Amino acid sequence: MMASATPLLEVQNLAITLQTQRGAVRAVHDLGFTLARGETVGLIGESGCGKSLTALALMGLLPDGASVRGSIRFDGQELLAMPDKTLCQLRGNRMAMVFQEPMSALNPVHSIGRQVAEPLRLHQGLSARQARTQAMELLERVGIARAAERLDAYPHQFSGGQRQRITIAMALACGPDLLIADEPTTALDVTVQRQILELLAGLVAERGMALILISHDLGVIAQSVARTLVMYGGTVVESGPTRAVFGAMAHPYTQGLFAARPRLGTARVAGERLPTIAGSVPDLADLPAGCPFAGRCPRTLDACHAALPPAVALGAGHEARCIRLGEP
Numbered sequence: 001m002m003a004s005a006t007p008l009l010e011v012q013n014l015a016i017t018l019q020t021q022r023g024a025v026r027a028v029h030d031l032g033f034t035l036a037r038g039e040t041v042g043l044i045g046e047s048g049c050g051k052s053l054t055a056l057a058l059m060g061l062l063p064d065g066a067s068v069r070g071s072i073r074f075d076g077q078e079l080l081a082m083p084d085k086t087l088c089q090l091r092g093n094r095m096a097m098v099f100q101e102p103m104s105a106l107n108p109v110h111s112i113g114r115q116v117a118e119p120l121r122l123h124q125g126l127s128a129r130q131a132r133t134q135a136m137e138l139l140e141r142v143g144i145a146r147a148a149e150r151l152d153a154y155p156h157q158f159s160g161g162q163r164q165r166i167t168i169a170m171a172l173a174c175g176p177d178l179l180i181a182d183e184p185t186t187a188l189d190v191t192v193q194r195q196i197l198e199l200l201a202g203l204v205a206e207r208g209m210a211l212i213l214i215s216h217d218l219g220v221i222a223q224s225v226a227r228t229l230v231m232y233g234g235t236v237v238e239s240g241p242t243r244a245v246f247g248a249m250a251h252p253y254t255q256g257l258f259a260a261r262p263r264l265g266t267a268r269v270a271g272e273r274l275p276t277i278a279g280s281v282p283d284l285a286d287l288p289a290g291c292p293f294a295g296r297c298p299r300t301l302d303a304c305h306a307a308l309p310p311a312v313a314l315g316a317g318h319e320a321r322c323i324r325l326g327e328p
């Protein structure tokens with residue numbers, strides 16, 4: 001089959017502003033990346049750097065009062081100009097999301113069979129019986145044992161790991177081209193974390209889905225994705241093949257993240273947390289004009305405060321936004 005030239009996802013100059021009691025907050029700005037079909041990409045960065053809002057913007061699920069500018073093209077179609085109804089169809093069918101806390105995605109008063117079957121009835125027009133059979137197969141595929149007998153059970157009758165498997169089954173129901181998983185294993189213990197990551201990896205390989213995995217866990221990202229985007233202060237400061245970003249980190253922020261873990265790229269397990277960097281994340285309500293890391297960076301020059309540096313190509317798809325790249 002010929003590969004399509006259009007990327008599955010193309011994000012350009014994305015900016016998200018939230019209205020808060022403290023005024024307008026520029027939560028995401030100057031953010032861009034592309035994602036090919038079947039590609040896996042990780043978004044990593046400290047809490048509050050804008051990872052979740054970026055994911056919600058891609059899904060058209062930003063909170064009320066958020067304004068979004070720039071461009072998000074999914075399979076060539078501009079999502080930011082799309083009527084709600086069309087976006088809603090796309091969301092159930094071709095793009096899906098899994099959240100950190102499975103109970104937030106599950107309805108406690110509906111059986112799991114009904115919940116997994118619902119998108120199949122809604123988006124694919126299956127009959128109740130067909131949808132139920134398919135729901136059972138999906139639940140079996142994500143590792144719910146004796147799924148046929150448990151279709152009528154309720155979410156509270158399952159463990160946290162099983163609930164996350166159920167939300168993954170719901171997300172997969174319509175065979176999406178893109179799955180966004182926002183901290184899908186953060187609420188789970190390490191053994192279950194590993195099982196869920198293996199499940200996601202298996203599903204991505206088997207179905208040729210693209211995956212955006214959001215995590216603040218370096219080990220999770222290192223194990224799970226081919227490409228990594230490092231976010232800081234609402235934008236991507238470094239991106240590239242995971243091996244390059246983890247093995248030859250270029251941006252001082254990425255270097256700070258890895259400073260405590262010099263051999264992280266080699267063989268880490270899930271559960272590896274981001275080490276602390278001196279200073280605190282910038283106030284998004286009062287974001288400096290230049291590089292968002294300038295206030296914490298050990299290598300800051302006056303020019304760093306003037307303007308956000310452009311991305312500098314470092315080879316093989318690896319790039320970083322720092323004016324001091326290439327200096328000895």
Ligand SMILES: Nc1ncnc2c1ncn2[C@@H]1O[C@H](COP(=O)(O)OP(=O)(O)OP(=O)(O)O)[C@@H](O)[C@H]1O
Nearest residue numbers: 018020027046047048049050051052053054063284
């Ligand atoms: N509904 C909201 N109203 C006001 N501010 C918000 C809202 N949602 C997020 N923010 C702020 O926007 C910034 C980015 O939030 P976001 O949730 O995207 O960060 P994150 O990188 O996903 O962090 P975490 O890992 O903690 O979820 C944060 O400073 C957050 O406080």
